[in-house]
Amino acid sequence: MNLRHLTIFKMVCEKGSITGAAKALSMTQPAVSHAINELEESVGSPLFDRVSRRVVINENGKFYLSKVNPLLELYQDLENYSGTLHLNAPLRIGSCVTLGSYLLPGVVSRFTLSNPDTQIKVSVSNSQDITSKLMKNELDIGLVEGVISDDQLEKIPFSSYPLAVICAPSHPLAKSGDQPVTLEELIKAPLLLRETGCTIRDTFDYALALNNLSSEPLWTSTNSDVILQAVKENIGVGVVPRIFADECIQHGDIVEIEIKDFNISCMNHLVFQKDKFQTESFQAFINLVLFE
Numbered sequence: 001m002n003l004r005h006l007t008i009f010k011m012v013c014e015k016g017s018i019t020g021a022a023k024a025l026s027m028t029q030p031a032v033s034h035a036i037n038e039l040e041e042s043v044g045s046p047l048f049d050r051v052s053r054r055v056v057i058n059e060n061g062k063f064y065l066s067k068v069n070p071l072l073e074l075y076q077d078l079e080n081y082s083g084t085l086h087l088n089a090p091l092r093i094g095s096c097v098t099l100g101s102y103l104l105p106g107v108v109s110r111f112t113l114s115n116p117d118t119q120i121k122v123s124v125s126n127s128q129d130i131t132s133k134l135m136k137n138e139l140d141i142g143l144v145e146g147v148i149s150d151d152q153l154e155k156i157p158f159s160s161y162p163l164a165v166i167c168a169p170s171h172p173l174a175k176s177g178d179q180p181v182t183l184e185e186l187i188k189a190p191l192l193l194r195e196t197g198c199t200i201r202d203t204f205d206y207a208l209a210l211n212n213l214s215s216e217p218l219w220t221s222t223n224s225d226v227i228l229q230a231v232k233e234n235i236g237v238g239v240v241p242r243i244f245a246d247e248c249i250q251h252g253d254i255v256e257i258e259i260k261d262f263n264i265s266c267m268n269h270l271v272f273q274k275d276k277f278q279t280e281s282f283q284a285f286i287n288l289v290l291f292e
Contacts, residue, residue, distance in 0.1 A: 008035040009047065013057055015066050017080050082281035090119040091281050094139040096199065096242050098161075098224060103289075104143060111288055118281040126198045126222070128131035134271060139286060142271040146199030148205045156270040158290050163200060163264050164242040173257050180260035183211050189240065190218040192227045194221040194274050199233060200224070200268055204239050211266035223269070230255070241266070 011021040012032065022032045031053050036055075047061035057065070095104045108120050123133065127144040134153060148155050167174050175180055175187060181215065187208065193215065194201040201220075208214055220234050221227050225282050227238040228245060232253050248254045269291055276282075281288070 001039060003041070003072075005035055005039040008032055009039055010065065010072060012048070012055065013035060013061065015242065016055075018055060021101060028195045048064070061151065078174060089178070089279070090121050090281075091285060092121050092123070092138070092140045093143070094123045094130035094141070094287070095124070095135055095143040095144050096127045097124055097222065098145060098244075098266075099143040101224070102243055105157075107285075107288055111285055115281055115284055117265075120285075122123075126195070131283065135274060136240065137273070140272065140282060143289070144271055145266040145268055146203060147267075148269060148271055152274055153271050154170055156276045156286075156290065157267050158270055160265045161266045162242045163203065163239055163266065164245045165237060165239055165259050165262070166228070166231050166245050167237045167257055168231060169175045169252065169255050170234055171237065171255070174238060174255040180258040182260050183208065183213055183262060186237065186262075187213055187215050189279075191215050192219040192236045192238040193217040193231050194224065195220050195222050195229070198222070200239065200241065203264055205268055207262060211261075240275065249289055 008021060008025065008027075011024055012018060017020045017022060018029050018036070019033050021027075022029045027031070030243055038049070040048075042062075043064065045060045047064055048055040049058045050056075082175075093104070093108075093115055104122065104124075108122065111118075111120065123130070123139065125133075127148075130139065130142040130144050131148060131150065131153070133139045134152065137172065153239040165181075171189075173185070193204065196202075196205075205215065219227070219230060224244045227240050228248065229238065231238040232248065237257070241257075245254060245256065270286060272282075278286075
């Protein structure tokens with residue numbers, strides 16, 4: 001039994017005769033009859049009654065047809081996707097929290113306008129988690145910060161942003177005068193930092209380590225906006241991407257502290273597996289991030 005047998009069987013049922021099925025399928029009558037005989041032999045039961053040289057579907061045939069119809073409809077549905085399956089598959093995007101906040105929504109919005117048939121599924125997490133999911137093929141493309149060490153991943157740098165050390169206007173470090181604050185002075189303050197494993201935190205800790213220093217934060221958060229709000233309430237000194245702090249600095253809600261010999265940035269990368277099959281929607285998303 002194969003798909004050919006089932007297609008012929010369905011056509012005989014629809015046309016009510018071997019002759020009608022043969023004509024519809026552009027086959028000879030003996031070929032159709034032979035296929036029906038093979039199918040009946042395979043299922044172990046007659047599917048038609050032979051009455052006066054005519055075939056009439058019996059109860060076995062009616063039950064069998066009820067099973068065959070959905071199967072053939074599913075096959076036809078699969079055939080309809082042939083050559084266009086990649087256009088209907090969702091594009092799975094992973095993003096670190098920072099890029100997921102200020103970059104990704106606009107990119108997805110513009111992509112959807114030009115690619116309305118492609119669904120985008122988004123996962124926002126820290127860079128380590130996004131990289132891990134890319135390696136497991138749970139994501140197609142990642143937008144991540146910092147250094148990506150895995151050689152199996154293609155890494156395309158596309159932007160960077162500086163980190164800002166911020167505090168409330170009433171904080172003592174905001175009144176330090178014209179002299180930059182030293183790192184030693186900074187780490188004595190109550191620090192509000194991102195979680196360990198986040199690129200922002202790792203970059204900050206690495207810069208401290210280069211000066212044989214380390215930090216013990218008062219707060220840790222997976223969200224830079226939480227840190228920003230805590231700084232505005234004068235709970236401590238925060239380290240966040242400057243893009244998050246710019247508006248509040250301009251409004252005078254917070255102050256950026258100048259730190260001596262401390263000017264660090266995070267590089268942003270598009271990341272995907274090197275051997276990943278690149279569909280049209282995949283390439284369109286990459287180009288949108290890189291060139292728009």
